Amino acid sequence: MASEPGEPETALMIENNTKGLGPNVVAAVESEQASGGGAGEREARAVVLTGFGALSKLRVMKRSVPAPRRGEVLLCVKACGMNFLDLMVRQGNMENPPRTPIIPGFECSGLVEMLGEGVENFQVGAGVMAVMCYGAWAELACVPVENVFPLPPGMSFTDGAAFPVSFLTAYLLLFDIGRLREGMSVLVHSAGGGVGQAVAQLCATVPGVTLFGTASSSKHETIRGSVLHLIDRNADYVTEVKKISPEGVDIVLDCLCGEHTAKGLSLLKPMGTCILYGSSNMVTGETKSFFSFAKSWWQVEKVNPLRLYEENKCLAGFQLLPLLSRPDGARRVRDTMARLTHLYSKGVIRPRIDSVWALEEVKEAMQRIHDRGNVGKILLEPEKAPIPLMASDSTDTSEACDEEGEEDESECKEREPFIH
Amino acid sequence: MASEPGEPETALMIENNTKGLGPNVVAAVESEQASGGGAGEREARAVVLTGFGALSKLRVMKRSVPAPRRGEVLLCVKACGMNFLDLMVRQGNMENPPRTPIIPGFECSGLVEMLGEGVENFQVGAGVMAVMCYGAWAELACVPVENVFPLPPGMSFTDGAAFPVSFLTAYLLLFDIGRLREGMSVLVHSAGGGVGQAVAQLCATVPGVTLFGTASSSKHETIRGSVLHLIDRNADYVTEVKKISPEGVDIVLDCLCGEHTAKGLSLLKPMGTCILYGSSNMVTGETKSFFSFAKSWWQVEKVNPLRLYEENKCLAGFQLLPLLSRPDGARRVRDTMARLTHLYSKGVIRPRIDSVWALEEVKEAMQRIHDRGNVGKILLEPEKAPIPLMASDSTDTSEACDEEGEEDESECKEREPFIH
Numbered sequence: 001m002a003s004e005p006g007e008p009e010t011a012l013m014i015e016n017n018t019k020g021l022g023p024n025v026v027a028a029v030e031s032e033q034a035s036g037g038g039a040g041e042r043e044a045r046a047v048v049l050t051g052f053g054a055l056s057k058l059r060v061m062k063r064s065v066p067a068p069r070r071g072e073v074l075l076c077v078k079a080c081g082m083n084f085l086d087l088m089v090r091q092g093n094m095e096n097p098p099r100t101p102i103i104p105g106f107e108c109s110g111l112v113e114m115l116g117e118g119v120e121n122f123q124v125g126a127g128v129m130a131v132m133c134y135g136a137w138a139e140l141a142c143v144p145v146e147n148v149f150p151l152p153p154g155m156s157f158t159d160g161a162a163f164p165v166s167f168l169t170a171y172l173l174l175f176d177i178g179r180l181r182e183g184m185s186v187l188v189h190s191a192g193g194g195v196g197q198a199v200a201q202l203c204a205t206v207p208g209v210t211l212f213g214t215a216s217s218s219k220h221e222t223i224r225g226s227v228l229h230l231i232d233r234n235a236d237y238v239t240e241v242k243k244i245s246p247e248g249v250d251i252v253l254d255c256l257c258g259e260h261t262a263k264g265l266s267l268l269k270p271m272g273t274c275i276l277y278g279s280s281n282m283v284t285g286e287t288k289s290f291f292s293f294a295k296s297w298w299q300v301e302k303v304n305p306l307r308l309y310e311e312n313k314c315l316a317g318f319q320l321l322p323l324l325s326r327p328d329g330a331r332r333v334r335d336t337m338a339r340l341t342h343l344y345s346k347g348v349i350r351p352r353i354d355s356v357w358a359l360e361e362v363k364e365a366m367q368r369i370h371d372r373g374n375v376g377k378i379l380l381e382p383e384k385a386p387i388p389l390m391a392s393d394s395t396d397t398s399e400a401c402d403e404e405g406e407e408d409e410s411e412c413k414e415r416e417p418f419i420h
Numbered sequence: 421m422a423s424e425p426g427e428p429e430t431a432l433m434i435e436n437n438t439k440g441l442g443p444n445v446v447a448a449v450e451s452e453q454a455s456g457g458g459a460g461e462r463e464a465r466a467v468v469l470t471g472f473g474a475l476s477k478l479r480v481m482k483r484s485v486p487a488p489r490r491g492e493v494l495l496c497v498k499a500c501g502m503n504f505l506d507l508m509v510r511q512g513n514m515e516n517p518p519r520t521p522i523i524p525g526f527e528c529s530g531l532v533e534m535l536g537e538g539v540e541n542f543q544v545g546a547g548v549m550a551v552m553c554y555g556a557w558a559e560l561a562c563v564p565v566e567n568v569f570p571l572p573p574g575m576s577f578t579d580g581a582a583f584p585v586s587f588l589t590a591y592l593l594l595f596d597i598g599r600l601r602e603g604m605s606v607l608v609h610s611a612g613g614g615v616g617q618a619v620a621q622l623c624a625t626v627p628g629v630t631l632f633g634t635a636s637s638s639k640h641e642t643i644r645g646s647v648l649h650l651i652d653r654n655a656d657y658v659t660e661v662k663k664i665s666p667e668g669v670d671i672v673l674d675c676l677c678g679e680h681t682a683k684g685l686s687l688l689k690p691m692g693t694c695i696l697y698g699s700s701n702m703v704t705g706e707t708k709s710f711f712s713f714a715k716s717w718w719q720v721e722k723v724n725p726l727r728l729y730e731e732n733k734c735l736a737g738f739q740l741l742p743l744l745s746r747p748d749g750a751r752r753v754r755d756t757m758a759r760l761t762h763l764y765s766k767g768v769i770r771p772r773i774d775s776v777w778a779l780e781e782v783k784e785a786m787q788r789i790h791d792r793g794n795v796g797k798i799l800l801e802p803e804k805a806p807i808p809l810m811a812s813d814s815t816d817t818s819e820a821c822d823e824e825g826e827e828d829e830s831e832c833k834e835r836e837p838f839i840h
Contacts, residue, residue, distance in 0.1 A: 317729030
């Protein structure tokens with residue numbers, strides 16, 4: 001895939017400072033700079049984020065992939081999950097954004113292709129799923145073995161790629177932080193998203209749990225079976241919840257941030273917990289990135305700890321990925337994954353897939369998440385061929401849809417996704 | 421006990437607005453106004469807080485006690501626990517202070533004297549302990565039956581009065597909110613206090629838990645066996661903890677409030693929890709009450725929820741007493757008490773008693789808590805005779821010790837407490 005005209009070459013320059021990236025990403029990206037490529041290196045297609053900003057910063061390129069390092073596993077990727085966080089990464093809309101160019105993607109499934117030194121608990125050819133700090137959206141990916149998990153019997157690669165981030169997040173939110181127990185009530189925003197649907201399934205495993213969820217009205221029919229009390233995402237949900245449960249709820253799962261955190265706190269019963277696990281309200285347009293982030297930071301209402309004391313409440317923040325690089329965090333993730341695969345094996349939980357896309361369709365796929373069009377997970381499959389475009393489509397179908405009319409003005413092309 | 425000269429009579433006027441008080445307190449106090457007293461009413465000695473302010477607002481008086489109402493149990497009180505919160509009540513140093521006059525005290529032990537209508541699970545003469553919203557510091561007390569618990573076999577009245585508030589608080593802090601598990605680390609302030617010592621014993625029930633505690637140096641020798649890493653309460657404990665555990669701790673139990681909350685948050689590991697369960701730093705002098713409260717409110721550093729998100733941390737507030745008046749809260753308290761009495765019966769936990777005082781010594785007892793002189797619980801016993809005063813002592817031995825030299829200037833009389 002050729003670089004677009006007008007794209008500054010510097011966007012493709014590799015910076016030496018690769019702090020915060022997994023060794024796999026650094027190696028893969030650095031290897032492009034090397035003249036000949038080392039022994040055991042192979043070429044593989046990958047989605048590369050060349051700089052922060054609009055969808056045009058995403059390219060599919062061939063990259064050299066090094067052999068796995070000590071403690072790593074090289075995976076032949078069969079499917080990769082897309083999360084809302086990938087949009088925020090693309091925009092650089094986070095506190096410590098990684099250096100570009102980078103291969104995005106936090107989860108995948110595939111076959112073990114090669115073992116790094118010291119890896120003993122996997123065999124070449126085993127089917128696995130993995131969570132990782134970047135690097136998943138590629139044909140080949142190196143992952144630290146602590147973050148690789150065998151696919152439970154009967155789990156497809158599609159399910160395997162859709163499973164880790166959503167279910168780990170949902171489980172840790174509900175049980176580790178929220179202390180969900182029998183008879184409690186939960187409010188989840190974006191109930192139709194990957195985490196929202198995982199939350200719904202996990203809530204159903206506990207007797208007597210009442211689930212409230214906000215989602216676009218257009219999704220209500222599809223997800224009605226999973227959420228007892230569905231509320232339009234534009235409605236005054238505080239009033240709606242209180243109509244049904246005047247005392248409020250025990251757990252609020254807030255992926256929106258901003259004004260919603262104060263609303264969430266106000267909805268809590270005593271001993272309740274409000275957990276901020278995303279900040280999707282920071283993503284509005286395509287490219288506002290840091291300005292949008294800084295604005296949101298100041299707009300969030302600060303909380304007086306004494307209020308929590310007086311009201312017997314708990315306010316928490318949660319991000320899955322920072323846990324991966326800490327020994328105690330990785331252990332917690334492994335323990336949780338063991339519980340989740342057990343639930344999967346018993347048929348109790350199963351990821352909901354929205355749509356599956358080729359790597360080359362990454363922009364369309366990401367636009368779908370941006371527009372909150374998905375119900376369940378959006379996946380990329382390296383082996384999938386893109387759906388041929390209509391003659392009238394440009395080569396850059398996915399730009400923009402920036403409702404505030406910034407940089408990218410072209411219209412967003414609606415196209416029915418391939419449903420798996 | 422006669423009222424002191426200069427004490428405005430209005431302090432003893434009963435106000436009709438008794439919102440927020442338990443029915444027993446209201447009834448006991450109102451009954452004094454009635455001319456003859458109803459059928460079944462009895463006279464009993466009680467500590468009465470006649471208004472908010474200095475120790476002089478505490479009196480021992482005879483009060484009429486009504487028969488227990490529906491769902492209540494009348495207790496012949498054998499011992500009552502004193503908590504730091506009682507100081508804050510005396511000062512009116514809380515957001516919604518109760519109306520005075522009021523009988524203070526949140527816990528007691530004793531014998532069931534009479535059953536209100538509908539009470540079936542207790543028999544007259546049974547030994548019990550109870551938590552309650554005021555009213556414990558008296559010879560007789562009516563308590564809603566949900567908050568009364570049988571004394572486990574072998575538990576003395578002294579242990580029974582020292583048990584409920586400290587151990588319920590410690591258990592709910594550590595296990596319900598802090599999610600204590602194997603190998604975690606905990607920092608507790610006021611490690612020598614009633615809750616601090618209960619926290620130490622409960623931490624010891626979980627393998628591999630590391631306990632850090634701050635306490636006055638003078639207490640270190642006495643409590644060294646219960647707290648692995650003891651830190652002087654005036655030391656820079658953040659530095660001291662980080663010397664031993666550079667990554668910080670998993671749980672911070674903060675009963676101090678103010679600047680300590682921000683320090684506690686900074687000491688947390690990712691996925692850690694800082695719980696504010698008291699605000700003893702608000703109590704400095706004797707009578708500053710509301711001003712001190714308001715000042716502290718504004719001095720507490722407010723927390724940006726996004727910081728919790730970025731750092732994977734949890735900030736919680738906890739108060740035991742508001743749970744008692746809610747059905748789900750009372751259920752949680754009962755479940756927790758069942759676990760605690762089981763641990764007591766196995767000899768795993770046992771309240772640490774600092775000293776036992778007569779009702780008439782309530783001022784000296786409270787001064788001891790104010791001065792942070794106690795190790796473990798301070799108790800009052802209605803049947804205990806006060807230790808005779810020396811000829812040189814005034815009748816008002818306990819006034820003041822206000823380090824900021826306000827209203828009450830008399831010197832605090834040191835007296836060795838009777839150790840049970």
